Amino acid sequence: MSPPVARVLSLLFLWVLLLGDSRAAILSGPESDAMLGPDRFRGVANFSTFLLDDSSGMLFMGAKDAILAVDTNNLSHAPHVIRWDVPEDRRKSCKAKGKTEVDCNNYIRLLEFLDDGRIYVCGTYAFDPQCAFLDRTSFSLERREDGEVKMETGKGKCPFEPSQHYTAVMAGGILYTAATSNFLGTMFDISRATGPEQERIRTERSINWLNDPEFVSASFIQQEATRHPLGDDDKLYFFFTEVAKEYEMYTKVKVPRVARVCKSDVGGMKTLQRRWTTFLKAQLVCEDRPSGQRYNVLTDVFTLRADPDDPATTHFYGLFTSQWEREELAAVCVFSLSDINKVMDGPFKELKKTCENWINPEPVPRPRPGQCLNSALRAEGFDSSLKLPDKVLTFTRDHPLMENSVASAPLLVRRGVTYTKLAVTLAENGRGALLHLGTDRGELHRVAVVGQNTTLLQEIPLFPADQPINNIVLHQGQALVGTPESLAQVQAKGCGLHPSCEVCARARGLGCAWQPSPGGSQDGSCGPALSEPGTGDMVEEALKKCDSREGRCTPAMRELRVSLGLRLLLPCVQVSPRPCAWDHPPQRHTRQHHSHLEVTVSEESLGTYVCTCQEAGPDLREPTSCRRAAYQLVVEGPSAGGAVATAGSRHLLAIYILCFFLGIAISAFLFYFLSRRRAIALHLPKHSLSSDKGRDLLGSSATPQSPGSASLLSDAFTLSEKRNGTAMTSLHSTQGNGGPHGNNSYSSNLISNSSNVSSNPGNGHGEHVFSNYESNACKLVADLLDGRTGETGRSGRGVRETGDEVDEGLGEGLGDSMRGLEEEMAKYTLFKSPAPLAKCEESSI
Structure with a gap:
């Protein structure tokens, strides 16, 4: 290779690298108030649990083998880190039981405040859950006299496996958990995990109570004596998805559930000893009745109380998906506390107990099974669950499921998106809500909900696409959004979080209005509206003031x-x-x-x-x-692309011509060298050659081929995908209903994508114009200049003659000469290695 060509190739390679880095930086740049990346956490990762101290603004984060404390008031301060890892002998014991080295660490899954100000910390501890106490003043784990961490068993309080579904809630200094209780992960309990030993109770080991559940969330609802003079007991609600026993189908049907237990429950005297006597569960139904679409897998729940002093204003926002849909699907439904309690006070479902499908319902005894203690029951002498009659406890044991379901219509449905976390803030005017939805690709979506209508406001890329959002914590108008490796702080409340006139107009139902500056309608800020929205399509009227052709129902062409x-x-x-x-x-x-x-x-x-x-x-x-x-x-016209495309084509043609003449020179050299070696070999004694060894001189040594790289990215379009072997250019707008950005960037990006498709019809699989090595050299140069990283391959297949004379004349002598030739050619940069392969991507098919 001549020095000018080498210099051109090196410059082009450097230019491609710089372009890729700059593009990645643009795409990964967070639109947030503050960001803490992996480099700020000093090697600590796998964040799974967040706990926020509202008074100080300190965020505690549970990670792998560590606990961190981040000051949310000043994220520039370095996080405090406590290491809590597993001794080597525990790791060896864990691996001896068949677990991987990655699982044999201490993943912090529980962080809860105790009444004395300490934090109760539990981790998987190499498949042997352990709990410890964290002193917030010194930010250190309590230790014994010998200097070791003071620990107690975490079985029933923390899962064994890092990825197991799990939830917990602290109520009055007592921990209530929903987790697996054995090493194999086959036994599931909802239990009171701490407190006096005689009051630690759990669910019955029956598939009627829990059948392969996936726990999602837990909530403690404390009753206010002033608002509930009947003296109702405090209640705990657990949300999960389980396999339905009431449906008999050819496959397992998953059903979302809500279960309720009472805080003062201590179990029965004879029946249900150290078991819940108030355990009741009901089915959650998130269904769009006009279309008949039902969403039956619960993935997250957010509890929102409109009035902090009134538990009746509590609503549970559930994030759902469907067991039956192959495509990514997400829906949001909301359930009120009053609706759940109404179902819990309704009829019980009679499950099959004999060969018949259904039996006659048993009469409901008095006092009502599953009922929490109140003033009326205490007046009758039932001041404790230990005094309940056996017939009541037997009925409770056999009838944990309610006949009616808690039904709701979805507020939001999105296809092609996987939502992982949900948080909700109420609008300042009290007439709507703002949904903050985290995706599995590191994005934060904001959706306005006003009455029965929802409007997608923003889709904000916060993190790289390989970092799913797994935590969203709200604090003083801010949202702390976390992934297993990073943390971001973004504004979550107020009209100021809407950056443009179009987005502000779409949030008109939340009480926001665009306040233009003297420079024009597009220059200004979004603030609280001076008047309440009127009747009719208020979003449409607000959009007309933005000098934009966009409307909520009149999108621009x-x-x-x-x-x-x-x-x-x-x-x-x-x-x-x-x-x-x-x-x-x-x-x-x-x-x-x-x-x-x-x-x-x-x-x-x-x-x-x-x-x-x-x-x-x-x-x-x-x-x-x-x-x-x-x-x-x-x-697209023939002149699309302009002078840049023409200049690129000329350079590409020049490189192809250069490679053609280079290939001719190499071929002539090979032909001359082989002819000389053949003439020498023909004068060798015949007995020194073996005709059997000359038939397969150069075997095929094909290198793995890499798929073509993604086409040019933009904010408005996703990557090209393949379906049934055909390139698909997917246009996904990040605006949503017009989105926050009013520009029409579809045309230019589609030209980029379509140019890649049309100019590379075979995606690197075209015919080989040149032979062997020069073909790869030309494709390397051409792909670099053309901006492609198509599939490349190298073949070491040699030319093989079929005549006996050729076989006799070649043999081992020619094999030795070819090996010598390969060693000589390996000294040149062109033949040292094949063309660079694109990074292999996992197929979704």
Whole structure:
């Protein structure tokens, strides 16, 4: 290789690296008030548990082999770290039981405040759960006289395995947990885990009580004596998903549940000894009745009390998905505390106990089974669960499930998105709520909920795509958003978190209004509205003041310049659970993927595409139509790309010509060298050659091929994907209903994507114009200049003659000469290694 070509290649390679780094920096740059990355935590990772001290603003974080304390009032201060790892003998014992080295660490899964100000800390401790006490004043774990950490068993308080579903809540200094209670993870308990030994009770070991549950959340509801003169007991609610025993189907049906126990329950005297006597559970139903879609897997629950002094204002926001959907799906439903208690006070479900499917219901004894203590029961002499009759306890043991379900319609439905965490803040005007949703790709989505209508406001990329959000904690108008490796602090309340006029207008129902500056409507800030929103479509009226063609139901037409034969996905953001429909040219090359539309571009498919979704209207039985997206498909002209594309093509052609002549020179050299060696070999004695060893001289040594890299990224489009072996250009807007950014960036990004598709039809699988080594050299240079990292391969297959004369003339002599040739050629940079392979990506198929 000549020095100029080497210099060109090195410069191009450096330019590609710099471009990739800068692009990654732009995409990963957080839109947050403050960010703490992995470098700030000094090697500590795997954050799974957050505990916030509201008075001081100190955030305690449970990690692998460590506990951290972060001052949320000043994130620039270095976090405090306590190491709590596992001794080597415990690790060896854990690995001897068949666990991996990664699992044999101490993952902190529980952080709870005690009444004396200390923090109760529990970790998996190499599959032998242990608990300790943390002194907040000195920020250190309490130790024994010998200097070792003062520990007590964590069985029943903390899971054995780091990834097991688990939840816990502290009530009056007593810990209540829902976790596995054995090493194998096959026994599940909801228990009172601390307190006096005689009062530590748990659920009955019966599939009627708990059947392979996945615990999600727990909440303690404390009754106020002034508002509840009947003297009702405090209650604890546990949310989980379990396998339904009441449904007999060919497969296991998962069902979301809510279970309730009473704080003063201490078990029965004879029946249900040291077992809950007040355990009741009911099914949660999150269903869109018009479409019949039901979401049956609960993934997260957020408890919100509108009035801190009134427990009746408590609502539980549940994050759901579906067991039956193959595509990513998320829904949000809200359940009120009063609705849950009403179901708990209703009829009991009779489960099958004989060969018959159903039996006659048993009469409900008095006092009512599962009822919490109140003033009336105490007046009758039942001041403790130990005094309940056996017939009441027997009925409770056999009837833990309620007949009725707690039903709710979804507030939000999103397809193609996996939500992992949920937090909710109320609007300042009290008329709506703002949902903060964390995704499995490090994004934070904000959704406004006003009445029956929801509006997607923002989709904020906070973290890299490989960091799922697993914690959201609200504190003084801020949201502390965490992943297993990072922490971000963002504004979570107030109109000031809406950065543009369009986003502020979409939050009109939350009491926000855009206050323009003298420079124009787009210059200004979002603040509280001076007047309450009126009747009608207030968002539509607010958007008209932004000098934008966008509207909540009147999206601007976006022109997409495409190439014939391109297959693309037109996005339509669906926030309502009701269906969406597309109006498009009459041709058969379309396919709807839920709310999105897949289009194969042809002459007949050019034209206008409009997506219309159904939303809740004034009457829930008569939904209204709302246009969500509009596109105009136009064929890309031959001059698209301009001078830059032309210059790039000229350089590419010059490199191909250079490689062609270089290949001719190398081929001539190889032909001359082989001819000389063959002439020498023909004069050797015949008995020195073996015809059998000359038949397979150079075996194939194909290197693994890497898939093509992703096309150019942008804020408005996701990566290209493959379906059924065909490249798919997926257009996913990060705006949502028009989104916060009013620019029309669809056209330019689609040109970039379509150019990659059209200019690289085989994605690196085209015909080999040149032979062997020069082909790889040319493809390396061409791919670098063209900005592609297509699949590359190297073949070491040699030319093999079939005649006996050639076999006799070659043999081992030629094999030795070829090995010598390879050693000589290995000295050149061009032949030292194959073309660089793109980073291998895991296929989703």
